[in-house]
Amino acid sequence: MYGAPLSSKAKKMMLLGAGELGKEVVLEAQRLGVETIAVDRYENAPAMQVAHRAHVIDMTDGAQLRAVIERERPDLVVPEIEAIATATLVELEAEGLHVVPTARAAQLTMDREGIRRLAAETLNLPTARYEFADSLEELRAAVDRIGTPCVVKPIMSSSGKGQSVCQSPDDVESVWAYAMESGRVRNNRVIIESFVQFDSEITLLTVRSASGTSFCAPIGHIQKDGDYIESWQPHNITDAQRLEAEHIAKSITDALGGYGVFGVELFIAPDKVYFSEVSPRPHDTGLVTLITQDLSEFALHVRAILGFPIPEITLCTPGASRALKSPIASDAYQVRGIDKALAVSQTQVRLFGKPTATVGRRLGVVLSAGRDVATARDRAETAACGIEITHP
Numbered sequence: 001m002y003g004a005p006l007s008s009k010a011k012k013m014m015l016l017g018a019g020e021l022g023k024e025v026v027l028e029a030q031r032l033g034v035e036t037i038a039v040d041r042y043e044n045a046p047a048m049q050v051a052h053r054a055h056v057i058d059m060t061d062g063a064q065l066r067a068v069i070e071r072e073r074p075d076l077v078v079p080e081i082e083a084i085a086t087a088t089l090v091e092l093e094a095e096g097l098h099v100v101p102t103a104r105a106a107q108l109t110m111d112r113e114g115i116r117r118l119a120a121e122t123l124n125l126p127t128a129r130y131e132f133a134d135s136l137e138e139l140r141a142a143v144d145r146i147g148t149p150c151v152v153k154p155i156m157s158s159s160g161k162g163q164s165v166c167q168s169p170d171d172v173e174s175v176w177a178y179a180m181e182s183g184r185v186r187n188n189r190v191i192i193e194s195f196v197q198f199d200s201e202i203t204l205l206t207v208r209s210a211s212g213t214s215f216c217a218p219i220g221h222i223q224k225d226g227d228y229i230e231s232w233q234p235h236n237i238t239d240a241q242r243l244e245a246e247h248i249a250k251s252i253t254d255a256l257g258g259y260g261v262f263g264v265e266l267f268i269a270p271d272k273v274y275f276s277e278v279s280p281r282p283h284d285t286g287l288v289t290l291i292t293q294d295l296s297e298f299a300l301h302v303r304a305i306l307g308f309p310i311p312e313i314t315l316c317t318p319g320a321s322r323a324l325k326s327p328i329a330s331d332a333y334q335v336r337g338i339d340k341a342l343a344v345s346q347t348q349v350r351l352f353g354k355p356t357a358t359v360g361r362r363l364g365v366v367l368s369a370g371r372d373v374a375t376a377r378d379r380a381e382t383a384a385c386g387i388e389i390t391h392p
């Protein structure tokens with residue numbers, strides 16, 4: 001039971017991170033009459049454009065984070081991005097704040113070391129072999145032990161920032177320099193992972209709600225430079241792989257606890273299914289559910305975190321998504337060819353409205369449905385090729 005937005009009895013939801021994923025969460029929350037507050041590091045972030053109110057702060061600064069939460073007194077705080085002062089969320093949770101799904105989940109998953117040790121060492125889930133390093137010398141020694149190729153990532157980063165494949169010991173210096181300059185948070189620690197030769201990779205969206213744990217149909221995806229460029233649903237895997245994937249997803253999400261959507265990233269190799277990482281929030285590859293499911297991952301997240309039931313999740317059609325990534329840097333970019341994209345059957349375009357473009361930044365997504373995944377992927381590709389991000 002709650003009152004109208006902006007009234008004294010409103011249910012107030014604060015998003016920490018106001019990107020494209022948060023924008024859809026805000027829209028879904030508003031459909032259920034929730035008051036929404038968007039917070040991010042810059043003005044006019046996508047979710048700020050649809051929320052009731054917005055604040056611009058440095059979310060990695062604990063004092064600023066505490067101040068905005070104490071000022072707004074939200075009923076729920078929803079982390080939308082990894083780079084947040086999660087230690088402050090842990091403190092505030094102990095003082096009674098509701099953090100989604102839990103402050104510990106946000107803290108463990110913002111740090112690749114926390115989530116990897118939980119998965120591999122506490123839960124014994126299969127993962128790539130890994131080590132951590134705090135200096136170039138330690139990295140060199142770790143690469144020696146793990147062997148090449150291996151993948152090196154800052155322990156705090158997302159969307160592939162600062163991540164690269166170390167093809168030979170000669171690459172160690174450049175890989176280290178790239179990791180140091182590109183993580184989302186200044187930190188000198190990296191993870192080194194053995195390179196998994198997988199057949200495919202999937203996101204298994206897992207929902208913990210008052211109705212228990214449910215799974216969406218597996219989402220297949222393709223990543224380039226550590227960032228997603230294409231996803232589709234359903235992705236075919238064998239029954240045995242599916243059982244293994246669900247077992248891994250249930251184990252890790254039970255260990256994290258709380259209600260909400262989790263994006264469990266898995267590598268499907270011929271011999272086994274590997275756990276890669278998990279987002280305790282909707283996942284970028286899950287944007288495809290905006291066109292495939294009766295309840296998108298964003299609608300599911302909002303229902304779950306408000307404590308409402310989710311009796312079932314229906315996959316209505318096969319579908320695909322294509323990220324629209326900027327080829328240019330500009331604070332006055334323009335999008336051309338939307339008409340061409342929308343001329344493709346069963347296709348929608350979502351433009352996030354980010355105020356500035358940087359090279360490789362995701363500015364929108366194309367969503368297509370079709371009688372099968374191949375048709376949907378073709379349509380999404382055709383539509384995405386029609387769209388151009390240009391200088392004014």
Ligand SMILES: Nc1ncnc2c1ncn2[C@@H]1O[C@H](COP(=O)(O)OP(=O)(O)OP(=O)(O)O)[C@@H](O)[C@H]1O
Binds near residue numbers: 163
């Ligand atoms: N050990 C590995 N072996 C092979 N490929 C890997 C490995 N680790 C990562 N990758 C590839 O890089 C992609 C991005 O890696 P990861 O998910 O760890 O980065 P991220 O920065 O957290 O990305 P995101 O925030 O988009 O999930 C993976 O989806 C996979 O394609």
Ligand SMILES: NCC(=O)N[C@@H]1O[C@H](COP(=O)([O-])[O-])[C@@H](O)[C@H]1O
Binds near residue numbers: 158159284
């Ligand atoms: N893989 C995580 C992910 O997709 N996160 C999404 O990207 C935004 C940041 O985009 P930006 O870097 O363009 O500001 C985040 O706010 C979130 O919506």
Ligand SMILES: [Mg+2]
Binds near residue numbers: 265277
């Ligand atoms: Mg990932």
